[in-house]
Amino acid sequence: MDIRELQAYATLFATIILAVVLYWYIVYLYRSEKKGEKDYEKLGDIALDDEIHSKPINTSDPLPEKKERNK
Amino acid sequence: MQSNAALEYDYTVAKLFTYTTIVFGLVGMLIGTLIAAQMAFPELNYLLGEYGTFSRLRPLHTNVVIYGFMLSGIWATGYYFMQRVLKVSMAESKLAMFLGKFHFVVYLVIATGMVVSLFMGITTTKEYAQMEWPLDILVVVVWVTWGLWMFTLIGIRREKALYISVWYYIATFLGVAMLYLFNNMEVPTYFASGGVGAITHSVSMYAGTNDAMVQWWWGHNAVAFVFTVPIVGMIYYFLPKESGQAVYSYKLSLLSFWGLMFVYLWAGGHHLLWSTVPDWVQTMASIFSVILILPSWGSAINMLLTMKGEWNQLTENPIIKFLILASTFYMLSTLEGPIQAVKSVNAIAHFTDWIPGHVHDGVLGWVAFMVFSGLYHMAPRIFKREIYSKSLIEAQFWIQTTAVVLYFTSMWIAGITQGMMWRAVDEYGNLMYSFIDTVTVLHPYYAIRALAGVLFMIGLVMFAYNMIMTMAASKKLTEEPQFRSPMA
Numbered sequence: 001m002d003i004r005e006l007q008a009y010a011t012l013f014a015t016i017i018l019a020v021v022l023y024w025y026i027v028y029l030y031r032s033e034k035k036g037e038k039d040y041e042k043l044g045d046i047a048l049d050d051e052i053h054s055k056p057i058n059t060s061d062p063l064p065e066k067k068e069r070n071k
Numbered sequence: 072m073q074s075n076a077a078l079e080y081d082y083t084v085a086k087l088f089t090y091t092t093i094v095f096g097l098v099g100m101l102i103g104t105l106i107a108a109q110m111a112f113p114e115l116n117y118l119l120g121e122y123g124t125f126s127r128l129r130p131l132h133t134n135v136v137i138y139g140f141m142l143s144g145i146w147a148t149g150y151y152f153m154q155r156v157l158k159v160s161m162a163e164s165k166l167a168m169f170l171g172k173f174h175f176v177v178y179l180v181i182a183t184g185m186v187v188s189l190f191m192g193i194t195t196t197k198e199y200a201q202m203e204w205p206l207d208i209l210v211v212v213v214w215v216t217w218g219l220w221m222f223t224l225i226g227i228r229r230e231k232a233l234y235i236s237v238w239y240y241i242a243t244f245l246g247v248a249m250l251y252l253f254n255n256m257e258v259p260t261y262f263a264s265g266g267v268g269a270i271t272h273s274v275s276m277y278a279g280t281n282d283a284m285v286q287w288w289w290g291h292n293a294v295a296f297v298f299t300v301p302i303v304g305m306i307y308y309f310l311p312k313e314s315g316q317a318v319y320s321y322k323l324s325l326l327s328f329w330g331l332m333f334v335y336l337w338a339g340g341h342h343l344l345w346s347t348v349p350d351w352v353q354t355m356a357s358i359f360s361v362i363l364i365l366p367s368w369g370s371a372i373n374m375l376l377t378m379k380g381e382w383n384q385l386t387e388n389p390i391i392k393f394l395i396l397a398s399t400f401y402m403l404s405t406l407e408g409p410i411q412a413v414k415s416v417n418a419i420a421h422f423t424d425w426i427p428g429h430v431h432d433g434v435l436g437w438v439a440f441m442v443f444s445g446l447y448h449m450a451p452r453i454f455k456r457e458i459y460s461k462s463l464i465e466a467q468f469w470i471q472t473t474a475v476v477l478y479f480t481s482m483w484i485a486g487i488t489q490g491m492m493w494r495a496v497d498e499y500g501n502l503m504y505s506f507i508d509t510v511t512v513l514h515p516y517y518a519i520r521a522l523a524g525v526l527f528m529i530g531l532v533m534f535a536y537n538m539i540m541t542m543a544a545s546k547k548l549t550e551e552p553q554f555r556s557p558m559a
Contacts, residue, residue: 008351033322044321
């Protein structure tokens with residue numbers, strides 16, 4: 001097996017691993033929001049409420065009351 | 072970091088980059104229009120002796136629009152919105168302010184050096200990496216300074232969550248840093264040879280096919296990390312802010328981000344299809360180019376859906392028109408690119424005018440439109456005046472949209488005609504056409520492209536005039552607008 005063949009196999013395996021990680025990330029995002037552990041959508045408000053004295057949003061954790069509701 | 076009630080965002084550096092965006096836009100696109108006209112009317116090559124030939128001006132055009140206009144626009148908008156989404160002012164950190172200003176000064180030195188050296192014909196001849204080694208070293212200084220500024224600001228931020236646009240700007244910084252270093256590994260021949268030849272001259276450290284692969288790994292990722300990644304970052308901030316609508320799906324923006332990062336780096340080999348690079352590299356580049364449609368369209372569709380229920384703004388606000396058409400051109404361009412990267416299509420498309428056609432529906436329709444809309448949105452906030460003329464923006468929009476459509480349609484026809492004529496054989500297998508036959512056939516399309524260049528340039532002059540009048544003569548604002556930008 002020469003270096004070119006090795007490179008090709010390395011690329012193939014890297015691709016497969018990265019694809020699996022990417023799909024796992026998709027599942028993680030949607031599952032954590034469904035379980036009420038995260039609320040990614042509220043991060044979208046960072047662009048809208050961007051005054052220097054506005055209250056920071058800070059985290060993708062949902063509001064405490066929403067957490068309660070989802071239990 | 073200090074805290075006081077009168078604290079405001081500091082737009083000093085954003086303003087400086089706004090000025091260079093306008094100046095480099097005018098210079099770069101004027102040269103572009105001239106060389107488009109030279110393709111149709113070759114006698115225009117002899118206006119300025121050696122300094123006016125197509126071969127001298129073409130790299131000047133690409134470098135000035137990419138590293139002058141586009142990078143200035145990316146930095147003008149970056150120095151504006153990064154403060155806002157991180158909720159921290161540059162005025163709060165002397166280091167951030169110093170880095171920002173130092174960044175601008177070194178950038179201006181490089182940009183001036185780039186224009187002068189390329190005019191003089193000093194070039195490495197590597198596409199989109201033509202600057203010679205002394206300037207290359209300064210580019211590293213400027214890039215590192217920008218990165219330090221960005222991470223300084225991130226380090227003192229109040230908003231702990233990094234908005235998606237910041238992710239895209241960080242990716243721009245890291246992606247270009249890595250690619251740039253590898254592609255610009257070069258040997259200054261004067262020093263290597265003990266004093267022979269020009270001091271500015273260098274040769275690449277790679278040879279032959281390896282050099283080509285590294286070159287296009289960089290070349291295509293210059294498209295990725297300069298034409299695409301920061302521009303997507305811009306639209307994720309400016310469209311929601313101008314429309315008052317939060318991004319349709321933040322999760323989709325995260326997925327598209329990682330998808331784009333994962334896929335884009337592998338696609339550069341599609342510039343070398345049917346060449347001496349290994350087959351598997353070509354096939355991989357083709358496949359990844361096609362997959363690239365998914366993250367690209369993910370972002371673009373996310374932007375269109377952000378306007379859900381608010382489409383009336385499209386008729387009322389010309390900045391929204393620019394933003395929406397920009398994301399539409401992004402979709403067109405990111406569908407067209409993968410089509411060209413399919414090996415059988417590439418056999419016809421490669422080396423033809425379809426390629427610059429594809430590039431320009433992306434850079435004019437997507438990148439330039441985003442830069443215009445970003446700066447229009449910023450103008451009332453950084454100059455504290457309303458935009459000078461709404462009707463000028465409307466007119467600019469329609470003139471430039473016509474220009475882009477004329478550009479890419481003429482180049483589609485020209486490119487496919489060219490590709491088909493080059494390959495056409497008679498019943499005995501002899502080539503049917505000589506090169507000059509194709510030139511004759513293509514003349515009308517080259518003339519249409521030159522007209523498109525003139526129209527786009529007219530729109531750009533309107534933009535520059537509107538911006539200058541906004542800075543100098545427009546009505547002062549007492550309060551910063553929250554969403555929609557005020558215009559007369």
